[in-house]
Amino acid sequence: MTAGGHDVIIVGAGPAGIFTALELVRRKSGLKVLILEKGHGLQKRLCPSQKADSSCRHCQPCSVVSGWGGAGAFSDGKLTLSPEVGGWLSEYIPEREVTELINYVDSVYRYFGAPEKVYGAADDERILDIQRQAVLADLKLIPAPIRHLGTGRTQAVLQAMKDYLEEHGVEIRVDTPVREILVKDGVVQGVITGGGEELPARFVVVAPGRDGADWLRQVAGKLNLKLAVNPVDIGVRVEVPAAVMEHLTSVIYESKFIFYSRKFDDRVRTFCMNPYGEVVLENNEGVVTVNGHSYADKRTENTNFALLVSKTFTEPFKEPIAYGRYIAQLANLLGGGVLVQRLGDLISGRRTTRERLSKGLVRPTLEEATPGDLSLVFPYRHLTAIVEMLQAMDKIAPGVYSRHTLLYGVEVKFYSSRLELSPELETQIKNLYGAGDGAGVTRGLAQASAAGVIAARGIMRKAVA
Numbered sequence: 256m257t258a259g260g261h262d263v264i265i266v267g268a269g270p271a272g273i274f275t276a277l278e279l280v281r282r283k284s285g286l287k288v289l290i291l292e293k294g295h296g297l298q299k300r301l302c303p304s305q306k307a308d309s310s311c312r313h314c315q316p317c318s319v320v321s322g323w324g325g326a327g328a329f330s331d332g333k334l335t336l337s338p339e340v341g342g343w344l345s346e347y348i349p350e351r352e353v354t355e356l357i358n359y360v361d362s363v364y365r366y367f368g369a370p371e372k373v374y375g376a377a378d379d380e381r382i383l384d385i386q387r388q389a390v391l392a393d394l395k396l397i398p399a400p401i402r403h404l405g406t407g408r409t410q411a412v413l414q415a416m417k418d419y420l421e422e423h424g425v426e427i428r429v430d431t432p433v434r435e436i437l438v439k440d441g442v443v444q445g446v447i448t449g450g451g452e453e454l455p456a457r458f459v460v461v462a463p464g465r466d467g468a469d470w471l472r473q474v475a476g477k478l479n480l481k482l483a484v485n486p487v488d489i490g491v492r493v494e495v496p497a498a499v500m501e502h503l504t505s506v507i508y509e510s511k512f513i514f515y516s517r518k519f520d521d522r523v524r525t526f527c528m529n530p531y532g533e534v535v536l537e538n539n540e541g542v543v544t545v546n547g548h549s550y551a552d553k554r555t556e557n558t559n560f561a562l563l564v565s566k567t568f569t570e571p572f573k574e575p576i577a578y579g580r581y582i583a584q585l586a587n588l589l590g591g592g593v594l595v596q597r598l599g600d601l602i603s604g605r606r607t608t609r610e611r612l613s614k615g616l617v618r619p620t621l622e623e624a625t626p627g628d629l630s631l632v633f634p635y636r637h638l639t640a641i642v643e644m645l646q647a648m649d650k651i652a653p654g655v656y657s658r659h660t661l662l663y664g665v666e667v668k669f670y671s672s673r674l675e676l677s678p679e680l681e682t683q684i685k686n687l688y689g690a691g692d693g694a695g696v697t698r699g700l701a702q703a704s705a706a707g708v709i710a711a712r713g714i715m716r717k718a719v720a
């Protein structure tokens with residue numbers, strides 16, 4: 256251990272950070288572990304905008320994405336059990352090993368209270384049938400089994416993990432941002448907190464999530480760490496009556512469809528489908544975007560899902576996050592937050608007003624959204640891709656391309672610039688590891704958790720060497 260310090264400091268208490276610590280404890284590494292989290296503890300993670308009639312107050316840190324449990328704490332905890340979804344770990348280790356790791360983290364979630372039921376087992380005849388229908392509609396269905404925790408239960412699982420870690424001697428400090436990573440002669444030495452406290456450690460794992468991606472990019476710049484540019488996914492959250500998707504969601508729970516737009520050949524995908532769920536706001540460092548939830552114990556009459564258009568930029572532009580933020584800011588500028596538009600109004604070239612919205616068949620679950628015109632926000636190629644995909648989806652779920660369908664904008668997935676990492680997720684700086692969404696290697700709970708396990712195993716291998 257570093258004199259007076261810890262063996263391992265983990266920056267960020269999202270799934271990646273938590274699973275790093277869990278693996279170190281469960282494998283009886285004997286290492287002294289400290290987790291530093293800039294957000295609040297679970298009980299203090301309260302979002303004022305979730306109270307009725309309250310808009311986003313741009314809290315820093317934002318309790319929706321920061322605090323114990325990370326961005327996952329207030330998600331409805333859909334563990335996607337497929338190496339094809341939720342990250343790029345198979346670019347670091349063989350896909351077979353990613354599958355094994357995903358199964359392993361799934362068993363850990365179950366140990367801490369996740370329910371046994373899994374939706375969408377790949378050999379289900381009904382799924383094969385949907386796959387056939389999808390092909391005819393020019394869509395590709397990725398069968399991905401999902402374990403659904405549900406928003407309330409996700410928090411219970413995260414609390415159980417915290418209790419377990421503390422019982423096993425892991426020190427956890429919330430409300431403690433890390434400002435700097437200390438490095439000497441190419442070897443990590445520890446961290447400096449926002450309050451200026453210097454904390455030495457032999458190993459550091461940075462797992463700051465999407466919310467901490469900008470910070471990590473700055474750190475990487477100072478430490479001369481190489482970064483690759485990831486794509487940026489921009490789109491809308493679609494809300495339809497739950498009955499429209501019922502024949503899909505009752506079988507697959509979350510249908511993951513991929514479509515290539517006819518006009519621009521851009522990749523469009525469905526993401527985060529929430530049967531009987533609710534559309535919610537998300538604050539991305541001052542920019543208000545949209546997302547979706549479904550709850551274990553309450554239901555709305557609607558289903559929502561995102562349609563995201565992926566765009567990778569080439570030379571000389573290297574700022575996909577800035578581009579995504581810019582588009583989302585346009586919606587914020589026009590609507591004071593998130594905009595909502597009926598598909599029929601978008602196609603007819605007119606804005607949605609409160610009056611038109613009230614005449615629609617779909618009652619918006621996100622009441623704070625401002626009725627407006629998304630064509631003033633999205634680039635032509637994005638809007639074209641979204642409309643084309645809605646038309647394709649209408650062939651397998653008639654009613655999706657209805658004039659009453661609601662589109663909320665903007666939903667953006669800011670995939671962080673990707674750190675150059677070894678197969679054990681070690682950076683070019685010795686003993687400094689990067690894991691999870693912040694390091695740009697994952698974009699979902701299961702793979703972020705698996706990334707934490709990879710980093711922990713790498714550390715243990717070195718610690719005993």
Ligand SMILES: Cc1cc2nc3c(=O)[nH]c(=O)nc-3n(C[C@H](O)[C@H](O)[C@H](O)COP(=O)(O)OP(=O)(O)OC[C@H]3O[C@@H](n4cnc5c(N)ncnc54)[C@H](O)[C@@H]3O)c2cc1C
Pocket residue numbers: 266267268269270271272291292293294316319320321322323324325326327328329330331332333334335341431432433434462463464465466467470527537546547690691692693697698699700701703704
């Ligand atoms: C509303 C919502 C719903 C979602 N639903 C799902 C879902 O159903 N299924 C799914 O697979 N994925 C879902 N996701 C994505 C999923 O939550 C993330 O992929 C996952 O949480 C990433 O884990 P992570 O540990 O890498 O980062 P995060 O969970 O983002 O955690 C990172 C933590 O690091 C902290 N941090 C950042 N910078 C610092 C710093 N400098 N010092 C100290 N701490 C810092 C942050 O406060 C944060 O708590 C959802 C995300 C959101 C926002």
